Amino acid sequence: MTVTANPTPHQTRSPNGFSLNNSGQRVVVDPVTRIEGHMRCEVNLDENNVIRNAVSTGTMWRGLEVILHGRDPRDAWAFTERICGVCTGTHALTSVRAVEDALGIPIPENANSIRNIMQLTLQAQDHLVHFYHLHALDWVDVVAALKADPKATAALAQSISNWPMSSPGYFRDVQSRIKRFVESGQLGPFMNGYWGNPAYKLPPEADLMAVAHYLEALDFQKEIVKIHTIYGGKNPHPNWLVGGMPCAINVDDVGAVGAVNMERLNLVSSIIDRTIAFIDQVYIPDLLAIASFYKDWTYGGGLSGQAVLSYGDIPDHANDDSPENLLLPRGAIVNGDLSKIHEVDLRDPDQIQEFVDHSWFRYDDESKGLHPWDGVTVPHYALGPNAQGSATKIDAVDEGAKYSWIKAPRWRGHAMEVGPLARYVIGYAQGNPEFKEPVDKVLTDLGLPLNALFSTLGRTAARGLEASWAAHKMRYFQDKLMANIKAGDTATANTDDWEPRRWPKRAKGVGTTEAPRGALGHWVVIEKGKIANYQAVVPTTWNGSPRDPQGNIGAFEAALLNTPLAKPDEPLEILRTLHSFDPCLACATHVMAPDGEEMTRVKVR
């Protein structure tokens, strides 16, 4: 949808180096679909339909931090887990880590291994679902798959992978199922898609192969999460425990059938093997095949080549969060200088700060940012003077004023990109072979320079490589768990400080993970056994950040700039780049008001 031109057009350059011009035609995408939660995007196009200004708006907020006030810190994992059901479990893990940090509770080695297996399970499953079900339709034309030759499709599939389901007959069956589906006239989720848009570049055979794997991946992803079900009882939203994990281990004695026993461990092991096979034989070959047809589409780099951040995760041994013990890297890169990796300290009040002068919140002094320990969240929904429409029917927001339910976090004043690409860039810059070698291999196979990594496609590729990395690390930690059990250690929980009477009167803690979408931190203050303050800064708050008082733009907005649209009325390229971040808006915008705010009510009839 387009709206009339901005009444006060202007051209500017953001401090972080991006030229912005909002004088051209304004295109609005709301809702942005195939993401978690609700989001809006507005861009201005020049006369060649190239994006010259980008505005991303988080359009929901829920308020979990206020709800947590006064609760039992041992319950916080369950509340924060409900921040997001897509990256399910990662907030819970971050929360139990924050509480354990505050109360000084070490966890058993087995609990560390099981937590890592669960976190890696999420990485593998979530990345797979993102690639096929949230992102693939930006690259794959479902309707064009009907024109494919099943024999040629089989030849293509067999040339890139040993995956057994690749016969001409198989692809013919898939094709005829899709054909009948399309001919039924009921297109379901494929209705009103941008089929036939010139930005689609795949040959029909690659389209058909990808559609077949869309369906296979949909059936397979539910297998991966059974690991959460075994250790955590259910998925989505498995159970966790402050001090360890709730699943007791018993491999020898009476009652083993009521605990994690040999059969359960074998089931986990079998799922890990199948997960590795699916990712390495289906996901990765598809990713490379699709990328090979889009090598010329080099847009979407945004902040990825200049400012990236990772907290690190997957501690090899329990109770040690030093960077050397974390298998996913920790660090920050700024100003595009890959030769220098900065230390990141989440407790330092000068490093991570959140700003709200462009967000629908209010601070006493909005020129300054606040560290999460001192975080304040007072809502203030209002549109700027150049917005179009009304407060309850927005035609266009005014990015010169407040325009999003997302705060603007900054690391030492820098807008940062987080996520798989950030982790791989940092790992690469550190020279860590686990990250550098797969990246180099992909670039070599595709005949691309290192710079090609800093793009929409690079973001999508890093996610795929990370899914494979995660699947293989699941095997590592499952083997480690088995070895530890064999050595006689079956402990899964430390209950020494379970009872609140043993806690200090006041304690502060911070917990971190690398969620599938990027760096995630929870900050907790505990007083007299209850939560006194709780703040979370989540991946999509970083990536989907609005502008800050200095005018720095966030990662979504930066990545959209300078991208041409083939057809301005069909926002395919906008979706492609936004989806490459795997936005998660329920995460980003969960922050909420303390009491005392006068709020109006909608009349319900």
Add this chain to the structure above:
Amino acid sequence: MPTTETFYEVMRRQGITRRSFIKFCSLTATALGLGPSFAGKIAHAMETKPRTPVLWLHGLECTCCSESFIRSAHPLVSDVVLSMISLDYDDLIMASAGHQAEAILEEITHKYKGNYILAVEGNPPLNQDGMSCIIGGRPFVEQLQEVAKDCKAIIAWGSCASWGCVQAARPNPTQATPVDQVIRDKPIIKVPGCPPIAEVMTGVLTYMLTFERVPKLDRQGRPVMFYGQRIHDKCYRRPHFDAGQFVEEWDDEAARKGYCLYKMGCKGPTTYNACSTVRWNDGVSFPIQSGHGCIGCSEDGFWDKGSFYQHVTDTHAFGVEANADKVGLGAVGVVGAAIGAHAAYSAIHRAKQQDNQPSDASPAGDDR
């Protein structure tokens, strides 16, 4: 109008024999707890009907319901989406975005007036003029009301749509409001849980498609076929409860032996759900089997009933149980019972309940 494909045609086209198809229908009937005679009805329905449009709206939520739905093993969610329903709007997976997406709502609500199902995940917040959940520049509550106007029935997925769930926990800062308090003139089927079990979700949906009616609901609007009994009633650790064998501390000997988690705060005795029977993720496990107590996530207001680790006598949770019993039995409440007394009570109660039909068929029970 283009030809529409029935479910049976889809299955036959995929090389499934008539014999296998009939077998599928029998299994479906069994899975739904229906007698074998229903297999024929299911078969007939699937042979003759085009796919019912489903418009799946998202309010304030965390998307765990959608994530659960795609975990369905029987039926597979790919079959549900391609062959059983026409999922014409679901902003999580739909190809289109922006105004092309919103145009679908316009088209389907007109073309299938009175004949589409509205599925709601999450709930509308009413504070801030409704603008803490914005779709297409407008409050979500407006979209919800517009799409509800001409629907056949509403499925309220999960505890958000059914009760309010986490964003409605005290102090409910956004005034997040369950669907039945915003839409009052339509049959609403509540499928609570955070999230609900995948096969319960697809079970409810296929029931409605197959029998063309709203399932039998209890007084709170939940399908009795899946929410008619407490987790405690069918828990495989129940014998340990009855024998007084309890886990006293995480990872103690009793935990390793799989004893009852009641003293660790398990809310199974007060929670109506199918976790201990259907179980999770194709029957692999459920929370209690994996060592953590039930947190009661399918119950109204479960976030505000004290810590998940306080066992239920320490709270007013027995009062909740009494209330839940009253719904089914009209029995007097049992308050402050000691564990042993509860066990004895439960045994009597269960005996009583054997021929108790969860009484409250929905006022909309025969709506179509």
